Amino acid sequence: MVQATALPRNETGIETVVGILKQQFGDRLQTGASVREQHGHTTTWIENQSPDAVVFPHSTEEVAQIVKTCALHKVPVIPFGTGTSLEGHVNAPAGGISVDVSQMNKILAVNSGDLDCVVQPGVTREDLNTHLRDQGLFFPIDPGANASLGGMASTRASGTNAVRYGTMKDNVIALEAVMPDGQVIRTAQRAKKSSAGYDLTRLLVGSEGTLGLITEITLRLQGIPEAISSARCSFPSVDAACQAVMMTIQYGIPVARIELLDALSVKAANDYSKLTLPETPLLLLEFHGSEAGVVEQAETFGQIAEEFGGSDFASTTSTEERSKLWQARHDMYWASLQLRPGASGISTDVCVPISRLAECVTAAQDKAADLGLVAPTVGHVGDGNFHTLLLIDMENADEVAKAEEFVSWLNDMAISMDGTCTGEHGIGQGKRPYLLKELGAATTYMAAIKRALDPDNIMNPGKILPD
Structure with a gap:
């Protein structure tokens, strides 16, 4: 496992908050070791950092109640959907409360005439499309995993259909979110376009839970093709x-x-x-x-x-x-895991201008071969995004070191080609060092927004922004 940085813990605050939430939520707050471990990061090579408790809200009001309690005692809040993210997004480096929105899974409205719908964040993309099928509609964003729509919005997910239908940023019309002080906001109305104020919808889409906790999403839909x-x-x-x-x-x-x-x-x-x-x-x-x-x-x-x-x-x-x-x-x-039984799969994720795609993919294959790594490659190549899956024996320190070398080299190469270190997986913990390389001084302004909205750094701390 790659070690994840731990952050200072507020032991007194955590103990107090767990006690308060246990009284309020009863069995919907869990502190068992196995449940907590399931809500730390489990899908790649980043060390699991478990929260201190997991709570299962049913409504926006309950989420606001949780966040207000955590804000009062300066305790971290980590949103959790289905846990399919790949860069340590759901880890709890400072401990705290994991807010599992899987039971907030209602499809609240389908406005077929307007080609949009309103859902809670725990609805998965497959469940939504099953619900829409009889109405001749579908939601096109397809990241592969049956992820929750709240998680997909938080990581600005995309997938196989992005070349035609765009990514989550193009398909989220409005959000309802609980902000770090517990205030509930709505970022926009259902109108197809607006020039009203700052675009808070786009600010929260891709913020990975560091600015607020999404509790409702208005999505753009498409008609099923003839x-x-x-x-x-x-x-x-x-x-x-x-x-x-x-x-x-x-x-x-x-x-x-x-x-x-x-x-x-x-x-x-x-x-x-x-x-x-x-x-x-x-x-x-x-x-x-x-x-x-x-x-x-x-x-x-x-x-x-x-x-x-x-x-x-x-x-x-x-x-x-x-x-x-x-x-x-x-x-x-x-399928790729079967190429090397017993190995762990480490998924990379870069995106470059399409004119550099052939050069980038070929160089990645040559680099993997030079390092002696088994590394099948697939990609959503219509928009320049590809993934090299490194099949690694995590008990072999030499292989792990080679994998780390490859990942660092690949991210740097993509950035040097005017590309990005992440086309769709997000920054989380795993890609924090590369954000500064990619965007430079812009990260200073991201940090200023984070401090202004979340001065106590309780919303998913240790993610996105470099230390």
């Missing part, structure tokens, strides 16, 4: 596949998804999902539109692919065939 077509095409190299991606975007083909799997990832998918794909770099695509339109888009991409040595091109509108391919893509984490 037709959906998927396509796949193999390439002789990662560079050729990335060049085809660049040309596809430059031609203005409205792809909904365009995903890269390198040869190692294709091998993993074949073995895990019982596929028979050629084990060379692969692009998976999806097109949304009319029946004629999706066929035309797929054919145009096929012509582009030919220019870059694409082969084994196939497209389909069959729901069963499409689902099988995309399920294999979503299972890539588990």
